[in-house]
Amino acid sequence: MAKYVIVGASAAGLGAVEAIRDVDPDGTITVITEENCSHYSRPMISDFVSGKAGLKKIDCRTEDFWKENNVKVIIGKKATALNFNEKTVQLEGGEKVPYEKLLLATGGKPFVPKTEGSDKDGVFTFTTINDAQRIAAKIFAINAKAAVVIGGGLIGISITEALLKRGLKVTMVELQDKILSLLLDAKGSDIMEAVVRKAGVDIITGQSVQKILGKPDNDGVVEGVLLTKSGQVTCDLVIMAIGVVPRIELVAGSPVKTNRGIVVDNMMRTSMPDVYASGDVAEAYDFVLNQNRLLPLWPLAVLEGQVAGCNMAGKQATYAGGTNMSSLKYFGVPVVSVGLANPKEDPTLEVLTKLDPEHNVYKKLVLKNNVIVGITLVNSIERAGILYYLMKNGVNVKKFKQKLLEDDFSWAALPTGLQRKMSVVQ
Amino acid sequence: MKKIVAKQEVCMGCGLCEVYCTVQHSKSKDVIKAYNSERPKPISRVTVERNKPVSFAIQCRHCEDAPCVTACLSGAMKKDEKTGQVTHDKEKCMGCWTCIMVCPYGAIKMDKENHVVAKCDLCQGFDEPACVANCPNEALVFKEVKS
Numbered sequence: 222m223a224k225y226v227i228v229g230a231s232a233a234g235l236g237a238v239e240a241i242r243d244v245d246p247d248g249t250i251t252v253i254t255e256e257n258c259s260h261y262s263r264p265m266i267s268d269f270v271s272g273k274a275g276l277k278k279i280d281c282r283t284e285d286f287w288k289e290n291n292v293k294v295i296i297g298k299k300a301t302a303l304n305f306n307e308k309t310v311q312l313e314g315g316e317k318v319p320y321e322k323l324l325l326a327t328g329g330k331p332f333v334p335k336t337e338g339s340d341k342d343g344v345f346t347f348t349t350i351n352d353a354q355r356i357a358a359k360i361f362a363i364n365a366k367a368a369v370v371i372g373g374g375l376i377g378i379s380i381t382e383a384l385l386k387r388g389l390k391v392t393m394v395e396l397q398d399k400i401l402s403l404l405l406d407a408k409g410s411d412i413m414e415a416v417v418r419k420a421g422v423d424i425i426t427g428q429s430v431q432k433i434l435g436k437p438d439n440d441g442v443v444e445g446v447l448l449t450k451s452g453q454v455t456c457d458l459v460i461m462a463i464g465v466v467p468r469i470e471l472v473a474g475s476p477v478k479t480n481r482g483i484v485v486d487n488m489m490r491t492s493m494p495d496v497y498a499s500g501d502v503a504e505a506y507d508f509v510l511n512q513n514r515l516l517p518l519w520p521l522a523v524l525e526g527q528v529a530g531c532n533m534a535g536k537q538a539t540y541a542g543g544t545n546m547s548s549l550k551y552f553g554v555p556v557v558s559v560g561l562a563n564p565k566e567d568p569t570l571e572v573l574t575k576l577d578p579e580h581n582v583y584k585k586l587v588l589k590n591n592v593i594v595g596i597t598l599v600n601s602i603e604r605a606g607i608l609y610y611l612m613k614n615g616v617n618v619k620k621f622k623q624k625l626l627e628d629d630f631s632w633a634a635l636p637t638g639l640q641r642k643m644s645v646v647q
Numbered sequence: 648m649k650k651i652v653a654k655q656e657v658c659m660g661c662g663l664c665e666v667y668c669t670v671q672h673s674k675s676k677d678v679i680k681a682y683n684s685e686r687p688k689p690i691s692r693v694t695v696e697r698n699k700p701v702s703f704a705i706q707c708r709h710c711e712d713a714p715c716v717t718a719c720l721s722g723a724m725k726k727d728e729k730t731g732q733v734t735h736d737k738e739k740c741m742g743c744w745t746c747i748m749v750c751p752y753g754a755i756k757m758d759k760e761n762h763v764v765a766k767c768d769l770c771q772g773f774d775e776p777a778c779v780a781n782c783p784n785e786a787l788v789f790k791e792v793k794s
Contacts, residue, residue, distance in 0.1 A: 236717075264720045265741055274741065281722035281739075520718035520745060527717070548744040555757070557748045603757060606714075606750035624698075631753060632705060633698035643751065644792075646655035646703050 229326030230254035233500025236526025244534035329465030338433030343443030373400030508542035561595030648731035660702030664778035
């Protein structure tokens, strides 16, 4: 019997394995993954498509990670059912894996809006290495020339850049009025939009795809898309890159409490004893919004997995919380967005901004009661972490807030007491 | 483990630590080539922070619970359990800048030409890091520090 069973071998599962092994070097661990490739970096699959990184490079742990951590890994098999009374995980084919402590790290699946023609040859989602391999193979097989990417968020911009690097003409279709609308305000989005357009991408905002069109001589193969408001775009590939929804099907109909994702406490425990959840499937704590919610982001999934792993192994750990936070590397313009990027009008919020159009630099901070609750940095990100430290620790910035957006902002601008506390100086 | 500690009160803000760090991490190990002709441009991993009259040098603190290691998307940033150092594998790095977003010291630099990050490696293989060895006023000290 495995002491620890983990369903899912991506960020949260990896974080949990490492944390369990820090506490318990001997307890048996079984990891179950339906994917054929494990411990790869999901955020790097766009680098795989662009050709920048091969399978070896996107391996985000050591080659012998499972062996080094003494993990039994079941690869390429899907967990199909859970039995909480007998404490087992059932695999496809019927085999049952008993557990003492179970972690559900099943992640998310791509959100695919109901679209006529979405079953055609040439339509892809983009969340796994399998998707990336299929897209890369397809580009080669049909010598693809043009693609439509549905979704102008994080996933959308990553695959757009990758396809562009492969020489395709790319059209990005975003339902909202602005691209990257969850990460940037209108100003920030405009800067990025101009950069992406300049690179040769067509961006269509404020509408979506209503129908994927087939070839006249072979309707099962993509020839283009019909937009919701007006017009058609001809393409060989359609990439659905809208976002992910939590994969809660294993606990559907069970007493494990769910909202949109699995409900967890700050120790990553679900409502079922000995069952934990972490990563994209779980609704973990957001310290800015002061509520639990879905935040499907790699670094947070690792952290949540670490917390779950510690608690599963008997060392109490609590999750301090994350927030919507991403750094972007696309189209040569680094962007960091943490917390509130584009809050509605609110008299309790103070907004500081700085724009340098000549250098495409835009910085914005959102403060509430003199505590940072939002950071947006476009093209000037090297000091992002200091701002994030102030934000995460709820530091009152009243006395030095005018310095926060200055070009030379650094720890030297912060109070001596804080410098000493963080051992920045002796 | 041994860490680099900054003595703010004796730092003159001269920036020589940056110069020596840059040369140390250059291919040529020659100050003129490193600054004027070498490509990709070598990057200093130490920065002199100035807010007159205060100045001090800052570089990777090799945190015990290093946020950059947890956040790293590619597995390039690692904690060496034996030495306590936070190591960065340039070959593994995807240049996603996630570590920069979470480094509380702002001590991770962008190497834009190579599209990777660069940070202090404590000058592996040398008795003392170049910034410490060459600080004219001993404002940088390499010494045993708890955690």
